[in-house]
Amino acid sequence: QVQLVQSGAEVKKPGSSMTVSCKAYGGIFSTFTFNWVRQAPGQGLEWMGGIISLSGTRNYAPEFQDRVAFTTDSSTNTTYMELSSLRSDDTAFYYCTGRAGRYLTPFDWWGQGTLVAVSS
Amino acid sequence: SSELTQDPAVSVALGQTVRITCQGDSLRRFSANWYRQKPGQAPVLVMYGKNMRPSGIPDRFSGSSSENTASLTITGPQAEDEADYYCSSRDSSGNLVLFGGGTKLTVL
DSSP states (O other): OOEEEEOOOEEEOTTOOEEEEEEEESSOGGGEEEEEEEEOTTOOOEEEEEEETTTTEEEEOTTTTTTEEEEEETTTTEEEEEEOSOOGGGOEEEEEEEEESSOOOOOOEEOOOEEEEEOO | OOOOBOOSEEEEOTTSEEEEEEEOGGGGTSOOEEEEEOTTSOOEEEEBTTTBOOTTOOTTEEEEEETTEEEEEEESOOGGGOEEEEEEEEOTTSSSEEEOOOEEEEEO
16 A cells, blocks of 8 residues: 655745645556645645646646646655645645556555645 | 546435436546545545445445445435535546535535
8 A cells, every 4th residue: 555645834925835745655656657636724625736747747727737847856756746836725734555466546545734824 | 538527416315315416528438436435535536446445444435336426325324424525537638637516415
């Protein structure tokens, strides 16, 4: 079983950027597909996009396409999500998800979540 | 289509059977995946593809699909099954992932 461990909670200013990391333990990192899902307080799940390591393909939810970036670092088995031009409504838990292979879904493994609060 | 619709809340008595549904045009083409989220925890995959259960998910959970509706059925739910359940699938293009709004399951 693969374990995903995310970076810790952050507080950000409006207009700034944030980066959340997600380190994978177990399995073969280069074969993994990672997706990012966020959840505003008391709200439902929202898919942001993902990266398929085997092909390098990135998929983006239209709402985030212009200000999100997904990267991977196979030397540290870590994947990253950067979100720019932060607004107060970006305050949410951000979850890293993963699976083996080149398909985008389902989301087999989940990180513990990272709370990012955007406030002036 | 870009929407998956779930009932906001469902309740069931201990030992009965409950069906949680998810509707959307893209379900005619793509299978639904189901996630369970308990308060303060990350979601967990409980059903995927055509009625496939991940390791560790009890066999009281089953999935089905017909036309534009996918269902997650819990036969004889336990108290620990009380949680929010989210369906997920692709949009009609297959390139995007959608989530339903979630169903809060209460076990009475």
